[in-house]
Amino acid sequence: xxxxxSSDDSPLRRACRNxxxxxxxxxxIAAEIRPTSVRTALDRAxxxxxxxxxxxxxxxxxxxxxxxxxxxxxxxxxxxxxxEDDVETADCTLAGLAVELLVTEQPTGGLxxxxxxxxxxxxxxxxxxxxxxxxxxxxVSLFDVIDDEDDxxxxxx
Amino acid sequence: xVPSSSSDDTGGSVExxxxxxxxxxxxAAGTLLDRPxxxxxxxxxxxxxxxxxxxxxxxxxxxxxxxxxxVEKLAELGVVEVxxxxxxxxxxxxxxxxxxxxxVTPTTLHAVSRQxxxxxxxxxxxxxxxxxxxxxxxxxxxxxxxxxxxxMAADPLDVHSGEAMVIVDALRPVVAAGQEYDPAFDVLFPxxxxxxxxxxxxxxxxxxxxx
Numbered sequence: 001x002x003x004x005x006s007s008d009d010s011p012l013r014r015a016c017r018n019x020x021x022x023x024x025x026x027x028x029i030a031a032e033i034r035p036t037s038v039r040t041a042l043d044r045a046x047x048x049x050x051x052x053x054x055x056x057x058x059x060x061x062x063x064x065x066x067x068x069x070x071x072x073x074x075x076x077x078x079x080x081x082x083x084e085d086d087v088e089t090a091d092c093t094l095a096g097l098a099v100e101l102l103v104t105e106q107p108t109g110g111l112x113x114x115x116x117x118x119x120x121x122x123x124x125x126x127x128x129x130x131x132x133x134x135x136x137x138x139x140v141s142l143f144d145v146i147d148d149e150d151d152x153x154x155x156x157x
Numbered sequence: 158x159v160p161s162s163s164s165d166d167t168g169g170s171v172e173x174x175x176x177x178x179x180x181x182x183x184x185a186a187g188t189l190l191d192r193p194x195x196x197x198x199x200x201x202x203x204x205x206x207x208x209x210x211x212x213x214x215x216x217x218x219x220x221x222x223x224x225x226x227x228v229e230k231l232a233e234l235g236v237v238e239v240x241x242x243x244x245x246x247x248x249x250x251x252x253x254x255x256x257x258x259x260x261v262t263p264t265t266l267h268a269v270s271r272q273x274x275x276x277x278x279x280x281x282x283x284x285x286x287x288x289x290x291x292x293x294x295x296x297x298x299x300x301x302x303x304x305x306x307x308x309m310a311a312d313p314l315d316v317h318s319g320e321a322m323v324i325v326d327a328l329r330p331v332v333a334a335g336q337e338y339d340p341a342f343d344v345l346f347p348x349x350x351x352x353x354x355x356x357x358x359x360x361x362x363x364x365x366x367x368x
Contacts, residue, residue, distance in 0.1 A: 032319040079304045088308035088318060118356070119306040143356040154274055155364035156330050157201045157217070157267070 010041075011146035016050045023114065026056045026097060028090060059096035061103050063131055068096030070130050071123030078119055091120045095127040098137050110135070116142035185234040186254040186261045190269055190287055197270035198227040202237050202249040203263045204338040205363045209244035216364045253341045260344055261291075264335030268294045268328060277327040281320060289314055295345065296321070297328040302349035333359045 016023060025042075030053045033042060045051040059065055071092040076084045094113060102111050113124050121139050128137045171179075189196040201217060202208055208216075214224040228247055231237040237249045254261040268290055271278040282290045296310035311321035335342045336353055338361070343350045 032317070032322075075306060075309075079299070082305070082309070086309060086312070088306060088311070090318065091306040091308050116356075117300075117306050117308075118303050119300070119309075122303070123306075141356060152275075154330070155216075156334055156359070156361055157197060157204065157270070157364055 012142070013045065013048075013050055015145045022049065023051045024054045024101075025051050026093075027053055028056050028093070032090070056093070056097060059093060059100050061100055063103065064096040064100035067099040067124075067127035067131055068092045070127040071095035071120075074126035075119055075123045078122065091117070092123055094120060095124045098124060099127070099131065099133065102133065102136055110137060112138045112140055114140050114142060114145065181235055182252075182254055183256075185236050186252065188234060189236070189252070189266050190261065190291075193270050193272035194223075195227050195230060196266045197273050198224070199231050199236055199249060199252075200263055200267045200270050201364075202231070202247050203251060204334060206237075207240075207246040207248040209246055211244065213247070215366055218366050251340045253344065255344075260341075262335075262339055262341035262344055264331060264339045264342060264345055265291050265294060267331045267334060267339075271327065271331060275327055277323050281316075281324050281327070284320075285314070285316060289316065290324075293321075293324045294328055294331060297325045298332050298346045298349060298353055300325050301329070301332050301355060302346070302352040303354075304349060304352075329355065330359060330361075334361055337361050 012023075030042060042051065046053060059068055069092070071094070072084050072087045075087045075091055076082050079086075094115070098111055098113050101107075113121075115121055115124075118141075121141065124137075124139050128134055128139065189199060197217060198213060198219075201213060205216070210224055210228055213219070213228065214221055217224070219227075228237065228239065231249075232239050232247075236252055237247050240246045240248075251263055252261065252266065268278070269282075269287060272282050278290065281293070292314055293310065296305070296313060299305045300307055300310060307322040307325045308318040309321075310325055311318040314321060314324075316324075332353060333355055335345070336350065339345075346353065
């Protein structure tokens, strides 16, 4: 999951409550937002129980590493002047992690990847479709889940 | 900024009037890049003008004297025009300043002006400088065009990935408003201007203090 977590009763929290679901946040993403004030909101969310920070398992199963590689290639292909080396590991690891968790945990309802990042989502979707996991791994835009109405309340100018 | 040379005798002498204009533009761009609140008034006039002083004051929630002083300063810099009406209508030319690959347009100045109202932009600029903030506008545009992930903005800017994600989010209204109102938007994004789109609606109408 990536995207803003800014208040105690945020639209995202309400969406999770309505869906009776907990968000799993990979540890490496939690570490990314540590230097900013968002970390405090993340701490509160973890204390309230609607976000759980999970250790990122090594992406070791064949399908999971393939997913990661497919995502990397797909994201690189979105820009004419970027190569696979330019793609951040965390963006393609998301695809690998989704497959890894699906295979190891086998959640009954399947698994949903939630992110606001369009290009990262395309990476996951490419991998899921190439490996035949469409029935069990869904990608969802953060904005499909919440109403992003002036989430920071600032005027345009 | 390369004033065209009208005489080659001395290897690059410049016609004085051209040099004066170019230097004035250079000074105006430099001043606006350095003064977020002043830049904010300029961007408002550029995007929503012609407007009068009371409208500027109300939309930007400024004290009356501040609004008036800023308009005077912008007129002095030559980036707005004040007509003789009552109330006077203030209008702006779209500033476009180029120097060896560095381009400043209203979108650039809008990003700079966000320091006046957005703590995330302020913190980013304090940490990394206005040059990196301006570079971040380009990266944000590439993200909203679906070409890169937010994290991929970090490396070209030489910032942490978390910071890149925050600034790309914070610059969303700047990219959206620029696409709508900045005649020079294509100069910043010659490759992706038409591909930029947003998953949610952004209200680009003229701000008022009631909104």
